[in-house]
Amino acid sequence: MCRDGHCEHHADPLTPDAVGDHEPGAAVGRRRLLTVGLGGAAALTLPPASFAQAADDFSGAAPPAGREVTRTITGFLETGAVDFVHLPVEVPPGVQKIAVSYSYDKPAVPPGTPGNSCDIGVFDERGIALGSRGFRGWSGGFRSSFEISNSDATPGYLPGPVNPGTWHVVLGPYQVAPQGMHYRVQTTLTYGESGPAHVNHYPPQRAEGRGRDWYRGDCHLHTVHSDGKRLPGEVAAGARAAGLDFIVSTDHNTPASHGVWGEYAGPDLLIVPGEEVTTRNGHWLALGLPPGEWIDWRYRSRDDVFKRFARQVRRGGGLVVPAHMYCAYVASQWKFGFDDADATEVWTGPWTYDDEHAVSTWDQKLGEAVRTGTRWLPAMGNSDAHSDPQVIGLPHNVVRADGLATDAIMEGIRAGHSWIAESASVTLDFTATGNGGQAGIGETLKVPADAPVDVRLDVRGVPHGTVRVITDEGQMHQESLDASGTGTVMWRTTASLASYVRAEVRHPMADGSPGQGNTMGEALLFGPMAALTNPVFLTATTASHS
Template sequence: MCATENGGHQGPEPAQVPASAADPTQGPDGPTPPDRRRLLQGGLVLGAAAALTLAPISFAAAAAPGESTRTVTGTLPTGAADFVYLPVEVPSGVREIAVSYSYDRPAVPAGTPGNSCDIGIFDERGTELGGQGFRGWSGGFRTEFAISRGAATPGYLPGPVRAGTWHVVLGPYQVAPQGLTYQVQVTLRFGDPGPAFTPNYPAERARGRGRAWYRGDCHLHTVYSDGRRLPEEVAAGARAAGLDFIVSTDHNTSASHGIWGPLAGPDLLIVTGEEVTTRNGHWLALGLPPGEWVDWRYRARDDAHPRFARQVHRAGGLVVPAHPYCPYVACQWKFGYQDADAVEVWNGPWTYDDESALDAWDAQLAQSLRQGRGWLPAMGNSDAHSVPQVIGSPHNVVLADDLTRDLVLAGLRSGRSWLAESAAVQLDLTATGHGRQAGIGERLTVPADAPVDVRLQVAGVPNGTVRLLTDEGQLHQESLGADGSGTVLWRTTASLASYVRAEVRHPLPDGGPGRGNTMGAALPWGPMAALTNPIVLTAERG
């Protein structure tokens, strides 16, 4: 997307910063390796965590209402820093700061990434990692934004435009071999700041049914990041999908938190959160305090992730790696799972990425139980951005004591949940033995060789395939009839299985083959309709 120029009256002639000054890494024959001394001489400073700071631009204070614009151009070489900061010296009396940007997209050879550059801004409180200066981020979704005391472009935080050094931040996500030539235009508008914005946060409780199974989608986007749905459209879609709760997870910003209040209600709990989009994977911060933001400007090598996981945990929220096997640039998960509370194994329509995530989760589950450690629950979410992506497909069905933020998060944290493609799918899984019974996410302790009867009830999956799996793999399979409902019974012992979980699959599309395996035969099942977290089976000692 190319930047758009604002029309109307401009202030003084924009000051052009030549590319050679904005980018001293450009030599007569193209990009040359960065040299710290030359960067400093050119007005650039290499910062921590792969950051680069450009020479600042400044504006004169204005005695009367009006506006003033400055424009900066430059070129970033391949291998540029993750974040490039443009300091803007903002004088007093500014009512609005507006920014637009553009960058070139030269042709690249097949298989070579082309240019892609994100944008955001920090105010006079600074750019410190995890600091207070964050004022907004739109990634690569917008080419311009504006911030004033009473309003801001979606993705950005309304509030005072105070005097001091602000920083426009560029995020060169991908840089072509020819480099990335950019232009940033900053406009300050002077005058009365106007009334302040008043956020309206959603309530932390809705009208529940006491202890019950509640349905919710914990990964959703709006126009406040890179979605195309308005928040009111997301709320309406959640209700249409039969959901009891949703979590707002726009990328790298808390800007939407303050508008959810009127869209929640007795029938829909809305929880505030964020999708933290780093260069080494994305994760969901679920249950953030309204208005709280989580920083994303780090890689796995920076060892900063545990700090921000602790931030979420202190607030009672959950840390959930999202789509860990997504093949797109910077999406694959590289931080490990030691700080996670759950993992998203199902993201949108079922794909091979989800198969990989499910297989990896199942292997981790078996290992954790074998070593006597806590296990990581599975989650499924739609990650819906726009039509035709379906809100609530899939979603989580969680057992909670009531429909509140804390109780829903507690149910997800404990793994008392199963995953469904839609509200049309119904499921119940129990294990009974030695006069005791356990459900999904619970533990059944019995004598090692005592019979354990597993019972699965399913509805809503016509001609589906039911699979029961343990740490040995699939040990039972049955087919459902055309009405999509049935009851499956199977017996095991705690000496044979450390857990049991269920999957319900759709028929193969058009009767086609499933995934092949090393045994040669195609696997006889299709896309996922539902899957459960495990019931853990433990043999009594002594």
């Protein structure tokens, strides 16, 4: 029953003839659930929770400033039902703030069986359609409550007016136990004047830089605006301590942090807006977004809409980068293919077998690109750091760019003029020279087919490291560094033998050995990665003569 401004709304959205019941005084009575398509993932919309009675209690006038009115919705979800549940909230005029809290049960499940996990976010009166401008925030499963007003918002949410109309609280039950999930959502509206508008402080698109040079940057980082525990200021401080020149902010599914980074950028640190887009079939990085731009994630591979959002990112000058493609977490494995990608993340955080597998897949794609004459996919490495003790800048990208500016850095990554380092203590230079010409990382050297090509790697910072020189034929040369970690490795080939050449620098194996030079061993054949280059391509200009 309704009393003291509180009303409960019960619904079972997975029963075919389920209905939603508002107690007396609610504006909407019994109604069948509406199943909607977003143009993407399957979703359900419940009957709306109305706050109209609150205004009626005051003879049609808005309730007095500070008055709070609450509605509560409870419901049940069966396993394997839908990706998203929309809970409409009818917001009347005169509302200053909307506050939402939620909870759900977590029954015990057998070992190996997913338990209940449910995300939450909200859309305003502008709608919930795929890519809608109505997006107002997302916190995933990291928070149990949030607030939005014109002046302020909980991290992960966008401040702005609480306009009248139909808002939607969105639940994302990405894991539901065999017993199902009982949920409870409480929405409170506070009446009053809207207050001063929030002022965003976006970061500048250019830092001081060193002109055309190599710049170090971590392009996959999280803050308290999604599921990270670091404040933006702590992330910026960590980037500076790691010797980075730039970072990309990639909080999950929200641009909320974009408007605070201006305070922490500076002549020595470029901060680039971005987003980690976490779909149900893999995560991807939208790098170099226009400040404040949001990219939708509510779709699966089978919905065939990923390319729409990839185009949106590129229209704004950004890059589309599949992230941690073999991550073992639910919904994290990459299922969208690479046709709409600009680069791919092959090394995420401390080196693991997932990264080994990702590098192998990327190398296979390089061979396919050479064979078919199609665009090749540059490799990236990022920390995906969320909180201590995860290390910002382990690993990061070293990008050759015309300056320390967003567009220049994005272009350097897009062109593959980059290599990956575990830390700023590792440096390298990698070139191929032949027939009077020279090419560096991401470039093409054109030479007669049988002309000798000298491949050179200068490296520093990997004591007792192992250098591997790899072509489309596989590993062709291996050499060890001494205790100083500094050395020069030379190897000769021809364009008739190698269509591309790339280099890896590995730490010793756990037993101190350099690793095996073939693929006949067990488990990992080499120690953890210290550095990884994008390829230099070799193109034959004339046919070989006997």
